[in-house]
Amino acid sequence: MTSAHPEFRGTAGPAAPGGATPVGTKAGGPAGTALASAARMRVATPSVADRVAAELRLQLAEGLLLPGARLTESTISEELGVSRNTVREAFAELASERLVVRHPNRGVFVASLGPGDIHDVYTVRRFIEVSAIRGGGSPARIAAVRAAVDEGRAAAAADDEEALGTANQHFHRAIVALAESRRLDTIMAQVLAEMRLFFHKATVDAHFYRGYLADNDEICRALEAGQLERAGELLLAYLNRSEERQRAVHGE
Amino acid sequence: MTSAHPEFRGTAGPAAPGGATPVGTKAGGPAGTALASAARMRVATPSVADRVAAELRLQLAEGLLLPGARLTESTISEELGVSRNTVREAFAELASERLVVRHPNRGVFVASLGPGDIHDVYTVRRFIEVSAIRGGGSPARIAAVRAAVDEGRAAAAADDEEALGTANQHFHRAIVALAESRRLDTIMAQVLAEMRLFFHKATVDAHFYRGYLADNDEICRALEAGQLERAGELLLAYLNRSEERQRAVHGE
DNA sequence: AATCTTAGGATTGTTGAACAATCCGGGATT
DNA sequence: AATCCCGGATTGTTCAACAATCCTAAGATT
Numbered sequence: 001m002t003s004a005h006p007e008f009r010g011t012a013g014p015a016a017p018g019g020a021t022p023v024g025t026k027a028g029g030p031a032g033t034a035l036a037s038a039a040r041m042r043v044a045t046p047s048v049a050d051r052v053a054a055e056l057r058l059q060l061a062e063g064l065l066l067p068g069a070r071l072t073e074s075t076i077s078e079e080l081g082v083s084r085n086t087v088r089e090a091f092a093e094l095a096s097e098r099l100v101v102r103h104p105n106r107g108v109f110v111a112s113l114g115p116g117d118i119h120d121v122y123t124v125r126r127f128i129e130v131s132a133i134r135g136g137g138s139p140a141r142i143a144a145v146r147a148a149v150d151e152g153r154a155a156a157a158a159d160d161e162e163a164l165g166t167a168n169q170h171f172h173r174a175i176v177a178l179a180e181s182r183r184l185d186t187i188m189a190q191v192l193a194e195m196r197l198f199f200h201k202a203t204v205d206a207h208f209y210r211g212y213l214a215d216n217d218e219i220c221r222a223l224e225a226g227q228l229e230r231a232g233e234l235l236l237a238y239l240n241r242s243e244e245r246q247r248a249v250h251g252e
Numbered sequence: 253m254t255s256a257h258p259e260f261r262g263t264a265g266p267a268a269p270g271g272a273t274p275v276g277t278k279a280g281g282p283a284g285t286a287l288a289s290a291a292r293m294r295v296a297t298p299s300v301a302d303r304v305a306a307e308l309r310l311q312l313a314e315g316l317l318l319p320g321a322r323l324t325e326s327t328i329s330e331e332l333g334v335s336r337n338t339v340r341e342a343f344a345e346l347a348s349e350r351l352v353v354r355h356p357n358r359g360v361f362v363a364s365l366g367p368g369d370i371h372d373v374y375t376v377r378r379f380i381e382v383s384a385i386r387g388g389g390s391p392a393r394i395a396a397v398r399a400a401v402d403e404g405r406a407a408a409a410a411d412d413e414e415a416l417g418t419a420n421q422h423f424h425r426a427i428v429a430l431a432e433s434r435r436l437d438t439i440m441a442q443v444l445a446e447m448r449l450f451f452h453k454a455t456v457d458a459h460f461y462r463g464y465l466a467d468n469d470e471i472c473r474a475l476e477a478g479q480l481e482r483a484g485e486l487l488l489a490y491l492n493r494s495e496e497r498q499r500a501v502h503g504e
Numbered sequence: 505a506a507t508c509t510t511a512g513g514a515t516t517g518t519t520g521a522a523c524a525a526t527c528c529g530g531g532a533t534t
Numbered sequence: 535a536a537t538c539c540c541g542g543a544t545t546g547t548t549c550a551a552c553a554a555t556c557c558t559a560a561g562a563t564t
Contacts, residue, residue, distance in 0.1 A: 047356065048518070073545070083519045085337060088546090092341055096348035104299065105526045105545055123433045131379040181375045183350075187439060300547070325516070335548045340517090357516055357555045508563070517554075525546070533538070 048082055049089035055080065056090060060099055060110065061193070063200035067112035071100065097190050099197065113198055118250065122243040124191055126236060128184060129175050133223060134232040137178030142223055145174040149220045152213055164209045165199065171216050175235070198246075212238070300334055301341035307332065308342060312351055312362065313445070315452035319364035323352065349442050351449065365450055370502065374495040376443055378488060380436055381427050385475060386484040389430030394475055397426040401472045404465055416461045417451065423468050427487070450498075464490070 046054075056076075059065050071091070077084040091108050094100040100108050113121070136142075148171035155163035169192050176188040215238050222231035298306075308328075311317050323343070329336040343360050346352040352360045365373070388394075400423035407415035421444050428440040467490050474483035 074543095084545095085520090086518065089341070089344060089518095092344040093348070096345070106528095107545070120433050120435050123431055124435050124439075127383040127431070127436065128379055131383055179375055179379070181372050183372050183376050183443075184379065187376075191435075326514095336516095337549090338547065358557095359516070506564090508561105510561075511559090513556105513558085515554105515556080517552100519550105519552080521549090523546100523548085525544105527544080528542090529540105530542105531538105531540085534536090 049086050049093065052076075052080055052082055052087060052090035053093040056094060057099065057193070060094075061196050065110050066200075067110050067197055069110045071108045071110065073107075098194055111194070111197060113194065115247065115250070118198075118243065118246055121191055121195060122239060122246075124187070125172075126239050128188060129172060129239065130232050130236050132176045132179045132184070133219070133235050134228050135179060136223075136226070136228050137180070141174070141178045141180070144177060145171065145220050145223060148174045149213075149216050152209075152216060156210055156213055161209070168209050168212060168216070169196075198250075212242075301338050301345065304328075304332055304334055304338060304342035305345040308346060309351065309445070312346075313448050317362050318452075319362050319449055321362045323360045323362065325359075350446055363446070363449060365446065367499065367502070370450075370495065370498055373443055373447060374491060374498075376439070377424075378491050380440060381424060381491065382484050382488050384428050384431045384436070385471070385487050386480050387431060388475070388478070388480050389432070393426070393430045393432070396429060397423065397472050397475060400426045401465075401468050404461075404468060408462055408465055413461070420461050420464060420468070421448075450502075464494075 056065070056071075065071070073084050073087050073091075077087045080087070091100060091102070095102050095108065099111055101111050102108050148167060151170060152164060152167035155161075155167050172192065173185070173188055176184050215234070219231055219234045219238065222228075222234060308317070308323075317323070325336050325339050325343075329339045332339070343352060343354070347354050347360065351363055353363050354360050400419060403422060404416060404419035407413075407419050424444065425437070425440055428436050467486070471483055471486045471490065474480075474486060
């Protein structure tokens with residue numbers, strides 16, 4: 001909406017018929033034979049559709065695209081300088097992450113969570129996070145949780161609300177990461193991304209996350225001490241309180 | 253692969269240039285104003301891409317497409333009589349469900365679970381299912397669990413291995429459904445769909461599911477009696493045993 | 505013989521344009 | 535006022551083309 005991205009394509013130009021730019025530098029030698037697809041994605045140039053999706057995800061996370069807003073194919077297509085078909089693929093990606101909702105024949109809209117969705121999201125979080133912390137984890141993973149706590153403290157000291165929010169997300173992602181499960185990691189990432197759509201209303205309250213700092217620390221200490229049951233209970237209480245607060249900030 | 257589906261499109265023909273079939277029957281009046289998108293999908297004709305995805309999902313579930321097999325865009329495009337672009341959208345859908353893996357510039361392949369994936373999937377199931385059953389549920393939801401148990405018994409009596417397998421899936425879906433969470437339901441559905449890709453090797457063993465019947469019944473009885481903690485432990489043990497067995501059937 | 509290089513074909517990634525189907529709003533009609 | 539109808543806008547889908555990439559198989563080099 002705000003800034004046009006004239007150069008969004010990959011190496012090649014607009015594939016304009018006639019325009020011959022024979023600069024085939026062939027960058028990147030035959031490095032590695034069998035990379036896992038995940039690792040490959042980080043090396044190989046991601047597809048244009050992926051980059052469009054990433055851009056939209058970013059705008060979503062920054063609150064440039066408010067919930068309920070409509071995303072018109074042609075508009076985004078022009079704005080980002082890509083084909084309408086590619087935008088379409090990006091939409092499919094975002095829709096599968098629930099960041100966007102498709103209304104057949106009517107278009108895609110930025111997802112907006114209703115009261116029921118809030119409870120739903122917190123149910124998922126309770127199930128996964130509490131189970132994860134009750135299972136404990138390797139020292140390295142526990143150290144990562146501690147690191148997230150410190151990150152939050154540093155952000156609070158610097159009065160950086162933005163960093164505080166992301167630190168909080170790191171904390172919860174680190175907890176799920178205890179389980180060492182790729183699938184749970186992505187599920188958690190999606191759920192947090194969904195919630196981020198919401199928080200731009202709540203985050204105006206400067207003290208919103210600050211109150212959680214002490215909780216995070218206490219949970220982390222219990223985890224480090226091997227008191228997994230207690231850590232689980234603390235985390236559960238935390239999530240319940242958070243949901244309550246979320247519902248209070250939001251109507252209904 | 254086996255059967256060509258010549259008529260896969262919706263109401264209109266191939267949109268052949270020149271062919272003017274002005275039969276605008278305008279079926280379906282202005283029924284309902286604000287249907288939830290989920291409910292809408294069941295009413296409105298799903299998109300062609302969705303139907304292609306559904307068809308592939310079916311072939312996947314039936315074991316027609318073995319893990320590791322390659323899905324060529326042009327082939328499926330011709331076989332189903334749809335555009336390559338549409339096939340592409342269907343692929344995106346399946347990829348988001350992990351039923352299929354995209355290798356950039358190389359094509360999409362039927363997902364194949366390695367030993368690590370098996371553990372991963374079972375981790376997800378342990379987290380979600382056990383949490384769900386420990387939370388209990390409404391009488392109606394509990395009755396649904398009981399119904400799934402009975403369904404399995406009936407299938408066993410009829411010596412219908414196929415039905416036995418689906419009944420078992422119903423059982424576990426019913427357990428997750430106790431939580432009344434749309435998101436958890438879809439997560440569980442995806443995980444089960446992933447596992448189904450696998451079971452076509454294991455299911456040859458006629459006694460595979462049969463041994464689980466008694467377990468399911470015992471778990472259900474505990475649930476009905478309100479012994480949630482015990483039900484959770486039983487279910488956990490069940491899942492652990494199942495994973496073990498799965499690993500035994502499979503190499504490594 | 506083993507390896508490096510090169511060409512060729514096949515498939516994916518992306519584009520642009522076209523058209524059908526559908527939805528939305530605003531007049532015209534009753 | 536309620537209903538019908540029509541025209542504009544947007545989505546859904548197709549088609550054809552081309553660039554980029556990968557795979558294989560010869561062919562050349564050591």
